[in-house]
Amino acid sequence: MTIQQISSFAAGEWIAPGEGARNIASAVTGEVIATAGNNGLDVQGMLDYARNVGGPALRKLTFHQRAKMLKALAQHLGQNKQVMYDLSFNTGATQSDHLIDIDGGIGTMFVFASKGRRDMPDGHVYLDGDVEQLSRNGTFLGQHICTPLRGVAVHINAFNFPVWGMLEKLAPTLLAGVPAIVKPATNSCYVTELCVRLMLESGILPTGALQLVSGGLGDMLDHLTMQDVVSFTGSADTALKLRSNPVILENSVRFVAEQDSLNCSVLGVDAEPGTPEFDLFVKEVQREMTTKAGQKCTAIRRIIAPETHVQAVIEALSARLEKTVIGDPKLETTRMGALVSNSQKRDVLEKAAIIGQEAERVFGNPDVFDVDGADGDKGAFLPPMLFHCANPDTAKRVHDTEAFGPVSTIMGYRDTDHAIELANKGQGSLVASVITRDADVARSFALGAGAFHGRLYFNNRDSMKESTGHGSPLPHMVHGGPGRAGGGEEMGGVRGVKHYMQRTATQGSPDLLTAIGSKWVPGATEIKGPAHPFTRRFNDLAIGETLHTEPRTITIDDIQHFADFTGDTFYAHTDEAAAKRNPFFPGRVAHGYLLLSFAAGLFVEPNEGPVLANTGLDGLRFMKPVVAGDSIKVRLTVKSKTKRNDQYGEVRWHVTLTQQDDELVAEYELLTMVAY
Numbered sequence: 001m002t003i004q005q006i007s008s009f010a011a012g013e014w015i016a017p018g019e020g021a022r023n024i025a026s027a028v029t030g031e032v033i034a035t036a037g038n039n040g041l042d043v044q045g046m047l048d049y050a051r052n053v054g055g056p057a058l059r060k061l062t063f064h065q066r067a068k069m070l071k072a073l074a075q076h077l078g079q080n081k082q083v084m085y086d087l088s089f090n091t092g093a094t095q096s097d098h099l100i101d102i103d104g105g106i107g108t109m110f111v112f113a114s115k116g117r118r119d120m121p122d123g124h125v126y127l128d129g130d131v132e133q134l135s136r137n138g139t140f141l142g143q144h145i146c147t148p149l150r151g152v153a154v155h156i157n158a159f160n161f162p163v164w165g166m167l168e169k170l171a172p173t174l175l176a177g178v179p180a181i182v183k184p185a186t187n188s189c190y191v192t193e194l195c196v197r198l199m200l201e202s203g204i205l206p207t208g209a210l211q212l213v214s215g216g217l218g219d220m221l222d223h224l225t226m227q228d229v230v231s232f233t234g235s236a237d238t239a240l241k242l243r244s245n246p247v248i249l250e251n252s253v254r255f256v257a258e259q260d261s262l263n264c265s266v267l268g269v270d271a272e273p274g275t276p277e278f279d280l281f282v283k284e285v286q287r288e289m290t291t292k293a294g295q296k297c298t299a300i301r302r303i304i305a306p307e308t309h310v311q312a313v314i315e316a317l318s319a320r321l322e323k324t325v326i327g328d329p330k331l332e333t334t335r336m337g338a339l340v341s342n343s344q345k346r347d348v349l350e351k352a353a354i355i356g357q358e359a360e361r362v363f364g365n366p367d368v369f370d371v372d373g374a375d376g377d378k379g380a381f382l383p384p385m386l387f388h389c390a391n392p393d394t395a396k397r398v399h400d401t402e403a404f405g406p407v408s409t410i411m412g413y414r415d416t417d418h419a420i421e422l423a424n425k426g427q428g429s430l431v432a433s434v435i436t437r438d439a440d441v442a443r444s445f446a447l448g449a450g451a452f453h454g455r456l457y458f459n460n461r462d463s464m465k466e467s468t469g470h471g472s473p474l475p476h477m478v479h480g481g482p483g484r485a486g487g488g489e490e491m492g493g494v495r496g497v498k499h500y501m502q503r504t505a506t507q508g509s510p511d512l513l514t515a516i517g518s519k520w521v522p523g524a525t526e527i528k529g530p531a532h533p534f535t536r537r538f539n540d541l542a543i544g545e546t547l548h549t550e551p552r553t554i555t556i557d558d559i560q561h562f563a564d565f566t567g568d569t570f571y572a573h574t575d576e577a578a579a580k581r582n583p584f585f586p587g588r589v590a591h592g593y594l595l596l597s598f599a600a601g602l603f604v605e606p607n608e609g610p611v612l613a614n615t616g617l618d619g620l621r622f623m624k625p626v627v628a629g630d631s632i633k634v635r636l637t638v639k640s641k642t643k644r645n646d647q648y649g650e651v652r653w654h655v656t657l658t659q660q661d662d663e664l665v666a667e668y669e670l671l672t673m674v675a676y
Contacts, residue, residue: 006036006190009200009212011049015041020215024187027092027338028328030378034190037215044223046181046211050152051227054179054208059148061206062123064643066175067116069204074109076202077195081106084163084194091162091188092338092380094329097292100472105167105195108491111475112171119494120175122643123518126494128503131513131521138523143513146501148177151227153500154220156242158233159185159340160295162192168475168491169231174209176500178229181220183213185234187340221245229254229500231490233297236260239486256499257486258479260402262426264302265470266419266445268436273312276461281305281435282313284459285408286320288471289384290336294406295344298431298471301402304392304422307412314388314410318363321384327372334372339380339405348405352385358395359387359409382406392422399425400484416441420448428483433457433470454481454489519640520544520654526637534605538641538649538674546637549602551660554590556628562594589625595632595666596620599657603636610675612648617655620668624659631660639669648673 006024007014020039023032058066077084085098093101120126125145132142153173157165166182173180184192196212199205213220221230224247232239236259242248243255265285271277288300305313329337339345349366364385371381384406389398392411399422413419423432423445432453434445437460446456455477459467473479478492490496506516510523526546529536533547563569571578572585579585605611626632639654651674657666 003032004034004190006034006193006214008038008041008214009196010041010046011211012207017215022186022215024190025341026090027340027380028090028374030342033090036186036189039216039218041213041218043218043220047152047220047223049208050179050181050211051150054206055150055152057206058174058177058179058209059124061177063116063120063126063175064122066177067113067120070109070116070171070175071113072204073199073202074106074113076204077106077198080198084191087194088162088191089329091191091340092293092329094334094337097329097337100164100291101161102163105161105164108164108168108475109171112175115493116175121518121640125517126501127517127519128498134507139509140507141510141513141521141523142505142507143517144503145506145517146498146503148501149227149229151178151225151229153178153180153229153231154217154224155180155182156217156230156232156234157182157184157192158297159187160292160297162188163195165233166192166195168479170210171475172491172496173500176497178500179209181211181213183217186215189214222247224248224251224253226251226253229256231256233258236484236486254499256488256490258297258430258488258490259484259486261297261430261481261485262301262399262402263298263429263431264304264423264426265300265433265435266423267305267309267313268434268438268441269306269416270438270441271435273309276464277435277437280459280461280464282316282320284433284435284470285317286324287469289321289406289408290324291471293336293339293382294384295339295404296471298473300408300433300470302398302426303408303410304413304419305410307414310388310410310412314362314386317386321363321386324384325372326369326381326383328374331373336384336406339382342380344404345380345382348382348403348407351401351403352407354397354401355387355403355407355409358397359389362386362388386410400427416444417448420445423449424452426452426484428481428485429453430479430481430485431455431457431470433459435459437461452482454478454485514544518543520637522654532605533636533638534611535609537610538651538676541638541641541651541674543638543640546635547603549634551631551633552598552602553631554598554626554628556588558594559588559590559628562591585625587627589627592622592666595626595657598632599634599655602634612673612675615650615671615673617671618669620666622666623664626659626665632657632665644673648675
């Protein structure tokens with residue numbers, strides 16, 4: 001059998017294993033299949049290469065260009081995922097497990113690509129929040145901005161998801177404009193190396209944007225600066241060791257951790273046996289115990305059920321676990337493969353023994369179980385094991401010991417407050433799920449357990465067909481948790497991108513803030529265009545280009561006609577006496593939507609042109625009522641521009657309506673699609 005040499009990619013070169021290399025065994029057969037590691041890597045050279053080559057290349061690109069790059073990478077990996085499937089079987093993962101790891105990682109890249117195009121500007125500066133007025137007349141303003149860090153992101157990943165674990169960190173990092181050095185866990189680094197090769201060989205990434213360490217990092221962390229980031233997934237002990245590095249502490253290096261987590265799932269008091277919720281609960285627990293052989297950071301470790309239903313849950317869950325076929329992950333009939341290594345198997349058994357000091361094993365015997373198509377003694381196979389803790393209030397180890405495998409403990413609770421107390425005994429987790437249809441139960445958990453969990457997953461018969469499952473972190477949402485779970489955050493859409501950027505408070509005049517953010521700020525200089533802005537194409541319009549309209553007088557006939565025509569006969573528009581009794585109005589007033597309609601009539605160019613569609617308006621506010629005899633005029637200003645595809649882009653216009661005395665009547669942002 002050929003033993004694969006797993007290389008590192010450092011400073012633009014592939015470097016084969018060398019001194020310090022270690023053997024990697026197949027999780028299924030126990031035979032050595034690869035070797036990885038090299039103590040001779042020039043870690044300072046790798047950091048310099050990322051900072052001096054990869055960083056500048058990425059920062060030249062706009063957020064949208066980086067998003068397109070992510071999309072192209074995801075498409076390329078999607079076209080080559082079968083080779084990753086074939087190799088990943090050696091980790092003990094089944095085909096279903098591959099869908100979570102490989103397809104899930106690719107899907108995460110697609111989401112960040114979409115978020116980058118839709119929620120971030122086609123520029124180099126991300127504006128974080130609204131403009132703050134810091135002076136009476138608006139000549140001195142404040143705006144938070146985010147810009148890419150000038151360092152490198154060092155990603156230290158766990159063994160259980162060699163592809164997703166890398167891509168869920170890499171996508172927001174690259175979108176932020178920061179290069180990455182990826183260090184996968186050695187046990188499964190051969191799958192990560194293949195994925196990295198595919199990305200690098202595609203030619204899509206700028207030079208220096210991605211490097212790979214197959215093996216140990218050496219003293220790389222000793223060379224980090226305040227511009228660098230460490231993102232870690234693994235055990236709490238390792239996280240503490242890394243986080244305590246003197247250089248990391250001295251330089252305040254950002255450290256994002258996702259570590260041990262005693263996740264729980266709670267059966268609501270309303271979810272009695274025979275209900276769809278009870279069946280859903282049992283199904284979710286069984287799936288979380290057996291997917292990836294329980295080697296998931298989000299797997300359910302503690303099962304919390306009403307005391308009166310504990311036995312029913314044990315029986316129903318045992319029946320489902322009994323049907324779980326354990327064996328060679330390549331077999332279509334296999335439902336649970338092997339743990340990643342025999343050392344991991346030994347660790348799980350040791351942790352299960354600790355749990356067994358406070359709980360009785362009610363299902364699964366690690367000494368007697370069937371394995372299909374493989375040697376159960378040589379491979380890292382274990383059966384799912386279910387424990388029952390009869391005294392969860394006095395127990396300690398069931399709440400602080402994570403057996404990172406197919407092991408879970410069930411315990412009973414008296415009422416909802418007691419269930420919340422038990423859930424929080426884990427001292428911080430990535431996720432807690434609550435299966436209930438009772439809104440009061442859901443609210444109680446949100447208030448009582450939210451502070452202890454990074455994600456609260458509620459599910460019942462109404463959402464179960466479309467829900468993604470207890471154990472599925474989604475790129476749109478934050479993945480992390482407080483306390484024992486590490487106190488970090490990953491993914492979370494644009495929020496995750498900002499972990500690799502610096503948030504800076506900028507202060508200055510409207511003109512300066514407009515120039516910094518490429519977004520017109522009220523009070524900044526207005527630009528008079530050569531023609532009506534609706535006759536000008538996307539690429540020709542300038543930020544700050546402004547149209548001032550002639551005024552239009554509002555008559556009582558206008559107000560009455562609008563009421564009759566639309567059916568909006570609210571008394572403030574139709575009854576003088578009633579309107580005067582309202583503290584907001586001096587008498588009959590014009591409809592707000594009448595004003596918007598008249599405003600459009602004042603600034604719209606009616607002829608066919610580059611403006612293709614009005615897609616909505618944001619931030620509409622009415623400041624002052626308009627009565628018959630008042631006149632209104634409009635100021636229309638190009639606030640920002642965002643490319644959408646090869647045919648058109650979105651133009652966001654700042655619109656103000658003022659009266660004859662120049663007092664502000666209404667304000668909003670108009671969105672239009674404009675051809676290039």
